[in-house]
Amino acid sequence: MRHAVAGAALLAGSVTSSVSSAQYRLRADAYFSAADPSSGLLVLSGEAHKPSWLTAETVVWLGTGDHPGDVMVASVRARDPSGYIDARLGRMLVTAGAIRPVHIDGGDVKVRAPWGTTLEVFGGIPVVSNFQPRDYDWAVGGRVAQRFGEVASLGLSYVQMRETGVVTHEEMGIDAAMQPARWLDAAATAAVDLQTLALSDARISLASRFSKVRLELFAVERSPSHLLPATSLFSALGDVPSGRAGGSILWHAAPRLDVYGEGAGESLAAEPGAEALLRTTLRLDDRGLGALGLELRRESTPGASWSGVRGTARVPLSRLFAASTELELVAPDDPRGRGVVWPWGLVALRFRPFPTWEAASAFEASASPTAVSSLTGLVRLSYVLGAK
Amino acid sequence: MNRWATVMLVLCAVLAAACAQILGFRPPGHNPFEHRAHVLRGVTCTKCHAGISSAGDEGPLHLPGTAVCRSCHEKPHDDHDCSNCHGLPSTRAAAANARTILRFEHLTHVPRVKGDCVRCHVDIAGGTDVLRPRMATCGSCHQHEAQISTNCDACHVDIRDEGVKPDDHLIHGGNFLREHGVRAAADSQICASCHAERFCVGCHGVTVPALPEKLMFDDPMRAGVHRAGFLARHPEEAKGDPGLCTTCHAPSVCNDCHTKNKLGASTGGKSPHPSGWLGAPGTPNDHGRASWREPELCAGCHGGAGEQLCVGCHKVGAVGGSPHNAAFRSQKRAKTDRPCRMCHGSNL
Numbered sequence: 001m002r003h004a005v006a007g008a009a010l011l012a013g014s015v016t017s018s019v020s021s022a023q024y025r026l027r028a029d030a031y032f033s034a035a036d037p038s039s040g041l042l043v044l045s046g047e048a049h050k051p052s053w054l055t056a057e058t059v060v061w062l063g064t065g066d067h068p069g070d071v072m073v074a075s076v077r078a079r080d081p082s083g084y085i086d087a088r089l090g091r092m093l094v095t096a097g098a099i100r101p102v103h104i105d106g107g108d109v110k111v112r113a114p115w116g117t118t119l120e121v122f123g124g125i126p127v128v129s130n131f132q133p134r135d136y137d138w139a140v141g142g143r144v145a146q147r148f149g150e151v152a153s154l155g156l157s158y159v160q161m162r163e164t165g166v167v168t169h170e171e172m173g174i175d176a177a178m179q180p181a182r183w184l185d186a187a188a189t190a191a192v193d194l195q196t197l198a199l200s201d202a203r204i205s206l207a208s209r210f211s212k213v214r215l216e217l218f219a220v221e222r223s224p225s226h227l228l229p230a231t232s233l234f235s236a237l238g239d240v241p242s243g244r245a246g247g248s249i250l251w252h253a254a255p256r257l258d259v260y261g262e263g264a265g266e267s268l269a270a271e272p273g274a275e276a277l278l279r280t281t282l283r284l285d286d287r288g289l290g291a292l293g294l295e296l297r298r299e300s301t302p303g304a305s306w307s308g309v310r311g312t313a314r315v316p317l318s319r320l321f322a323a324s325t326e327l328e329l330v331a332p333d334d335p336r337g338r339g340v341v342w343p344w345g346l347v348a349l350r351f352r353p354f355p356t357w358e359a360a361s362a363f364e365a366s367a368s369p370t371a372v373s374s375l376t377g378l379v380r381l382s383y384v385l386g387a388k
Numbered sequence: 389m390n391r392w393a394t395v396m397l398v399l400c401a402v403l404a405a406a407c408a409q410i411l412g413f414r415p416p417g418h419n420p421f422e423h424r425a426h427v428l429r430g431v432t433c434t435k436c437h438a439g440i441s442s443a444g445d446e447g448p449l450h451l452p453g454t455a456v457c458r459s460c461h462e463k464p465h466d467d468h469d470c471s472n473c474h475g476l477p478s479t480r481a482a483a484a485n486a487r488t489i490l491r492f493e494h495l496t497h498v499p500r501v502k503g504d505c506v507r508c509h510v511d512i513a514g515g516t517d518v519l520r521p522r523m524a525t526c527g528s529c530h531q532h533e534a535q536i537s538t539n540c541d542a543c544h545v546d547i548r549d550e551g552v553k554p555d556d557h558l559i560h561g562g563n564f565l566r567e568h569g570v571r572a573a574a575d576s577q578i579c580a581s582c583h584a585e586r587f588c589v590g591c592h593g594v595t596v597p598a599l600p601e602k603l604m605f606d607d608p609m610r611a612g613v614h615r616a617g618f619l620a621r622h623p624e625e626a627k628g629d630p631g632l633c634t635t636c637h638a639p640s641v642c643n644d645c646h647t648k649n650k651l652g653a654s655t656g657g658k659s660p661h662p663s664g665w666l667g668a669p670g671t672p673n674d675h676g677r678a679s680w681r682e683p684e685l686c687a688g689c690h691g692g693a694g695e696q697l698c699v700g701c702h703k704v705g706a707v708g709g710s711p712h713n714a715a716f717r718s719q720k721r722a723k724t725d726r727p728c729r730m731c732h733g734s735n736l
Contacts, residue, residue: 031603041597047584059586061597070595073585093589097573100635103594129595135638145574150527153574166726177574182524189573196718201631203570207562214561224631225683228639230720233695233727234683238713242630242681248562255412262563268630269681275628281609286412286478291609304627310616312608326608328616332624336662344617348606360606368620370651378605 026385035364035376041067054078070129086110094122096143097157098173098189098201100227103127104139116147118155126161135229136161136168145175152178161229168231170194183209193226198239200226212252218264219245240269256283266301274300289322290315305333322350338369348378358382421475423512431460433505441503443494449483479519486520489550491543500529540582547582564611592636623660626685634684642688680713695730703731 031041045059056076062069075090088108095101106124123140141159148154154176161169173191188204200223207216221243228235246264253259258281266273276298284290293312299305308330316322328344348362362378426436434441436452443450457470464470471480486492501507508521526543540547572579590600591613597603601612618625626633633641645651651660664672679686690697701708722732 029603031598041603043597043603045586047586057585059589061595063597067597070597072589072593072595072597075585093585093592095572095576095588095592101588101592103589103592127594155574173573175573177571185571187571187574189570195720198717201635205567205570207567209561216562216567218566220566222629222631224634224681227631227634228684228687231726232639232687232691233698233730234679234687234691236716236718236727237680237683237711238716240680240713240715244629250561253411257411260562266628268628269677271681273628282410283412284410293609299624299628301624301628304624306621306624308621314607314609322606324606324608326616330617330621342617342620344620346605346608346616348608350606362605364605366617366620368617369623370620370649380603380605 028383030379030381032379033376034378035374036065045073053081084112084114086112091127094141096120096122096141096159096173097145097155097175098191099141099157099159099171100191100201102139102141102159106139116149116153118143118145118147120144134163136163138162151180152176163231166231167195168229170230171200185209193223193230195230196226196239198226199223199241214250216248217245218247219243242266242268244273244275246275256286256288257281268302271302273302274298284315303334307331307333320351320353322352324348324350339367339372342366342368344368356384358384419476420479427512434503440494441498445491445493446487449480449487451480451483482520489545491541491545565613594638627682630682631684639684639687639691642685643691646689676711679711695727699730 026046027044029041029043031043042062043059044061047055047057054076058074059072060069060074061072071091073091073093075088075092077086077088079086086109089106091103091105092108093101093103094108102122104122104124104126106122108120108122110118110120112118119142121142123138125138126134126136128134139159139161141157143155143157145153145155155174157173157175159169159171160167170193171191172194173189175187175189177185177187179185185207186205188202190202191200192198193200199221202221203219205216205218207214209215221241223239223241225235225237225239244264244266246262248260248262251259251261260277260279260281262275262277264275266275277295278297279293279295282292284292291312291314293310295308295310295312297308297310299307308328310326310328312324312326314322314324324346325348326344326346330342330344331340332338332342344364344366346362346364348360350358350360352358358380359382360378360380364374364376364378366374368374427433436456437450438452438456439448440450454470457474458464461470471477497508498505506512508525509519510521510525511518544550568579590596599612599614601607601610601615604610614622661675665675667673698708698711700706702711718728720728722728724733
């Protein structure tokens, strides 16, 4: 039996800055988990409080032990007041159309024309953690898109990654969105691996909203071998895509009661599968500060089927305190000696004495295939500079 | 009717009333203001909301008081303040809140719509309590993309502090985790109007200190891909959606974590593979089909130098035969390009 220490230590985060709190919002979160005492975290983030022609944004986290920390975002953005030109420089996450997000140290320039054309170009070297080897030396790409009034848009994106001069990844994406009516919204993306001229990822979603009901039809197809770097041996096994198609419905059954259901059929490398989800949320007040939730889920995957139920509650106790709890039970169809049921539960208490300070603590208990039982203490202390 | 039936009937009524209260249904007498009835009787908006046509960004809200009502309703049914029952407190609070969080002048808008208030307050006709025009209504006139998507502070005093619920953005209504990618692909600038980059990088960054749902553990309603007991479920979740893990994680993440927690065969732990995984041709030999379906899981432990394990059996002429499935095709040069040359190279 693994029994982690059920105590918790407090990490204090503090932020000092000479900038005006009216211009920038700075936040510090200190997080500690007793299950892994060597991985305490201090997350510092800052962003412009109000949009301006020149803004900066940063997210830095610090850890201990195996997690010494990293800079996730450190970028400066300049844009003209009309929004026609937008340029970023530094460490950033680039999301350009249908290609996968790229985390790079580099630059990204976006130019928009009054008639709805957008041109984006980006390039840089990849962000890696802990001086690990890079998957590629540098990446360059871009996107060109055209908006057709307020009704539709169409975009074409491209990214190329090279290592020692060899192309390790080359992908082209196409994205489209359409909103012909206020109640109808459609979007689709497709990414093609240009190394093998095969579809690596495609998604489509068609959503419709009426007064109390939202319906959605969706389909996803993904080919894992094309998502790996082209230099990986496992990218050369062949094209065996997996896909799913289904629908979802959100019903505002009562002013404070929402019911969400989702079902899909799957083809996992030509083997059939299915999934179903039913979730209800009951808000305990008009603002939803307090809420109860119940979720049922069933996954029928060849060799990995399971059923689960999860209950959640969030209750404000007073102006300063709020309590929350969460309980999940998962039962695999084929336990294979990993336990018949995998329970997981959490009880948390939040204390917010001032708008700038917030503290939360929790106990998390679980049983899993790797631990017969586990009890963990969690603590978070947050400070926001510039909060109202 | 006997006594028990009466008691049960009363209990059911009480229970129904309690349920209605919990579900948010309002009892009679607490309804939205009867705007529709007034309009149908020919009462113009400015008859009650006097002065609204010249209202600027500051100043009073021009909500009518009891005295205004009594200018027509000369014989009210009681002496109480009309707003106690007619109209919802939340609607008046929302109007007061809008004065604080929005920059808006009726003064400049009323002439543009030629005094037709319903042009913007379209929901009035339906008798709803949502009187503030939706953003889509604003967009029906303010069509220039830059006005809407890149200059929030033209209308919103501070949109990120405002905590506005994006009820006009269909993406937030359903399964956000599944839908946000396909919708953000075409309209990322709309996402950026509320979300800073740290929102995206919180999950999609190369290194993530703790996923938002783990850091904000006291908010169980927050959506998250690794919610609750994900650690126990993750082998099942990975097999149920091949390739999904790879959209955020490098394949090495699996091996790093399993090595750290001494869960892999290489660290003295139990092999994750079931019996029949490896075998001579003709035996179950399940690893081939599994690798076609989930190559990224194989790469998680056997990537990099570990690929030699595969090459040993599957190089050209070796006992394992060709690992390519029927759909395989490539434009690479077999003898020189990586990774082909590992099995097809001339120096084997």
